[in-house]
Amino acid sequence: MKVKSTSPTMKDVAREAGVALGTVSKVFNGIPVGESYRQRVEEAAGRLGYQVNQYARGLKTNKTYTAALILPVVEHPYFAVLAQQVCMALRRRNYRMLLYVTGSDPEAEQQCIRMMEQHKVDGIIGLTYNPGLEVDEALPFVSIDRYFSPSVPCVASDNFGGGQLAAEKLISLGCRRMAFLRIGSPQTGEVDKRGSGFEQACAARDIPLETLRLDDEEYTIEDFRPFLLEHFSGGKRDFDGIFCNTDSLACHVRDMLAEMGVRVPEEVQIIGFDGVPDYLSGRLPCSTIVQPVAQLAETSVNILLEKDRTGLPSLLCLPVSYAAGGTTREGEFSHGE
C-alpha cells in the first residue's frame, strides 16, 4: 500500500466534504452552488490544504495564464527595467511571466519560441533579432522594437521623434556641426529610426551632419576611436554636437573624448538614447532621450492579452522625452558662444 505523498486533489476534497467532484469544481470556479455545500467544500479544502492544480486546469481550458518574455539579455539596465515592468503589468492581470534570455542568438530565439509553444503559454512578448522568426499564427505575439509584418503588432518608442528631438535639443543648445554615431545589430529595426529622425531634423535646419554606423557583430565601441581622432585630434573640433543611438555609446564616446582632451559638454555636447538611470546612484549616465519603459511594458501586455485580435495596431509608438544628464550645457548657453 502506497502512501499518497502527492498533494490533495479535488477528488479528495469531494470525499472529505461528502459531495460530488463536480460540486467542488463549481465552488472553485465561482459557479453558484448551495450555501451549505459551499461551506462544506471550503472547510474540507481548508482542512486538506487543497490548492487548484492550474496545470490540470489549463489542459482542459487551454489557458495557462502564463506569458513569455524573450529578451536578448537582462543585465542591461534597459532590459532589466523592461523585464520588471512587464512582470508587474502581467501580474496585475493575474499572469505569470516566463523569462527567456537569448543572447541575441537567432537560433536560441527560435528554439525559445518552440519551447513556449510546447508549454502552451498564452502569448509571447519578444524583443528579438531573428529576421525570419517563425511563430504559430494562433499564438498571440507582440514584438518590441522590431517590425515584422502588419499582422504582428509591434510596440516601440517613438524612435524617429526621439531622433528629431535630440537634434532640436542640440541645436537649441547651440550646436551647429553634428555627428550621429550608431552601433547595433546589422538587422535593421525600429531603433534605426533614431538616426533617420536626427538626420531629417538636421537637414531641415541646414545643419551639417556626419554619420558613422557600425554593426556590433563586426565592430566594437573601440572602433569609433579612429573616427573621433580624425575629427578631434590636434585641437580640431569638427563637431560640437553628437547624437549616439544608445546611452552606452554616448558614455563611451564621452570617455574617449575626455581621454583626447576634449571637454564635454563645454566643447562638445552629447545626447544618448534610453534614459534608464543608473540604479545605484539614481543618476542618468548622460543627457538622453528617455524611453517610456513602463508604458512600453504596459502597452505590450495590453495588446498581448487583448481578446479581440482583429483590429490590433501593427505599429504603436510611444512618446519619448528629453532629460539632461551632464553631457549637455543646460542653462549655460549664454557662456557658450
Place this chain on the structure above:
Amino acid sequence: MKVKSTSPTMKDVAREAGVALGTVSKVFNGIPVGESYRQRVEEAAGRLGYQVNQYARGLKTNKTYTAALILPVVEHPYFAVLAQQVCMALRRRNYRMLLYVTGSDPEAEQQCIRMMEQHKVDGIIGLTYNPGLEVDEALPFVSIDRYFSPSVPCVASDNFGGGQLAAEKLISLGCRRMAFLRIGSPQTGEVDKRGSGFEQACAARDIPLETLRLDDEEYTIEDFRPFLLEHFSGGKRDFDGIFCNTDSLACHVRDMLAEMGVRVPEEVQIIGFDGVPDYLSGRLPCSTIVQPVAQLAETSVNILLEKDRTGLPSLLCLPVSYAAGGTTREGEFSHGE
C-alpha cells in the same frame, strides 16, 4: 461541424501515420520502436507540424521542467545578473524560468509561492524577506542569502569572509580608523555577516571601529549624512577607511563625502560589496568585494534540481574576491603616509 483550429495532437499523428497512439508516444520519448514505424511517425509529425504538449505531459509525469525565481526587484544590477545567470543555468538543464518580482513585500512573496505551487513548478529559488514564509515541504526550495532552517538549503556568498577581506584590504592600504556603514532590511539575513566579519577582523588587529546600521524601512541613504558630517566636518577626519554593506551605499557615501570636501580615496578609502560592474561602462562603481554571481546561480540550480534531496547542505557559502574600483589607493600606498 467545427473546424479544428487547435494544434495537432498525438492522436492526429497516429491517424496520419496509421499507427497506434502509444507508438507515437514512444517515438517522442525515445522508447525503442520498429524503424519503419519511427519513420512513418516522424514523417507524419513533420507533415502536421506536431509538437509535444508539455502541459499535458506534465500532468501525467508530474514534471513541468519549470522553476521559479523569486526576487525583490530585477532592476538592481546585482539581481539582474543573478536573474540572467539563473535563467541560463536553468536552460542548460532544459528548464524554463518563471520570474517573480515581489518588491520585498512579504505578502507578495507568500502569494507568489502559492501561485507557484498551483502551477506545479518543479522548484523555487527564492531571495525573500518574509521570515515566516510557508512553502510546501514537497516542493524543492533553495533560498539565496537568507537562512531559514536546516531543512531548506541556503546558498550565499561568503559574507563573513568578505567582511574580513574588506578589513584586511583597508588595513593593508594603510587605514587605521575604520567605520562600517550598513543599510538594509530589518530582517537579519546572511548578508549581515558582512558586518560581523569586518568587525571581527578589525578587532583582531586592534583597529578602532565605529558602526552605523540603518533599517531601510525607516531610513534612507540620506540618513547617513548627519553621521558623516559629525565625523568629517570642519576638517575632521575621524575615519580613513569605510566599509559599506553594498556598492550602492558606498557610492552614495563617496558622493556625500565629496560634497563635504573630503577627498576619496586620498583621505578616506571606501570598500563596498557586490562587485557588479556598471553595464554601460563596464566599470565597477567603487572598490568592492565581488560576489560570485554566476556560481551562486549555478549552485542554486544544481541544488534545486538535485534528485537525492537527503544530504543537501543547509548553508553553502561561495568565495568572494576583492576588486579595486577607484575608491581605494592601490599602488599609491607609498605616497599615502
Place this chain on the structure above:
DNA sequence: TTGTAAGCGTTATCAC
C-alpha cells in the same frame, strides 16, 4: 441545484 461522465493530450501498463 447536484451528481455523472466524457473528455483535454499525455504516459504507462498490459495483454497480444
Place this chain on the structure above:
DNA sequence: GTGATAACGCTTACAA
C-alpha cells in the same frame, strides 16, 4: 515490438 486502455486532475455538458 505493438496497440488498446486506464489513469493524471480538472471542466463541463448533460442527466437526475
